């Protein structure tokens with residue numbers, strides 16, 4: 001899938017992923033009213049509202065961005081109804097040609113990791129019946145349990161053409177408390193990047209990048225520069241642009257030459273654009289998906305501006 005992601009970015013000339021992180025505060029009144037009329041103010045009502053919101057956004061952005069990144073926490077909070085909305089969203093996006101990065105941030109011992117891999121990017125086994133479950137193209141993982149927690153995913157990466165993005169340097173302000181500790185003369189995130197370089201060699205795609213990518217926050221450009229130096233053949237998923245304050249200029253160190261090797265996420269900045277003053281004069285809440293499209297196009301322009 002890493003090769004397809006690279007091809008799609010190239011075709012659309014747009015290294016952007018739209019984060020599908022719905023929350024009730026972002027859902028326009030008319031969608032909530034309809035969902036709550038049918039299902040009440042229940043977990044099901046909230047989940048149905050999320051799915052309707054996502055579908056309209058996907059329909060508006062599917063021809064301009066290569067990928068979407070649903071954040072599982074937003075759905076999980078509503079239990080199995082929320083998980084159904086997460087799964088339905090994945091299916092809807094894939095049916096419309098979008099690549100799906102499931103932001104699930106798993107990390108556990110090998111026997112448990114195998115179950116995560118089977119469920120998310122592999123096949124679940126029901127007494128010999130092999131069943132595809134969540135169907136993401138990529139998922140995110142934490143590296144802090146070491147390689148035996150990553151190795152169970154490698155077969156699915158290579159045999160089923162799936163991908164991982166492994167946390168290397170996260171975008172949150174306190175990431176430095178742990179990730180920037182000095183360990184045996186180097187920063188911890190640098191050590192993680194070096195490990196990922198070795199791990200990723202077991203899963204190389206055809207276009208020079210590994211199926212094991214890295215999550216590198218846009219909000220720490222100096223750290224991103226060091227990580228890029230260690231990982232020239234690793235594709236980066238870069239959150240932090242927009243709502244978390246990173247600018248297009250901050251993104252530059254994440255890319256290889258010619259604007260290659262990274263995809264930039266924006267979630268709130270796109271899906272809730274209709275609430276932003278900048279878009280309010282042109283779009284009301286019924287046009288929320290059109291506002292999301294306008295914000296995604298503005299982001300594309302902003303990225304192109306610093307790439308040129």
Ligand SMILES: O=c1ccn([C@@H]2O[C@H](COP(=O)(O)O)[C@@H](O)[C@H]2O)c(=O)[nH]1
Nearest residue numbers: 071170171172217239243244266267268
């Ligand atoms: O370091 C990280 C890793 C993941 N995220 C996730 O990305 C989005 C960001 O949303 P915005 O609304 O664009 O801020 C969200 O799902 C995070 O969980 C991250 O921000 N930083």
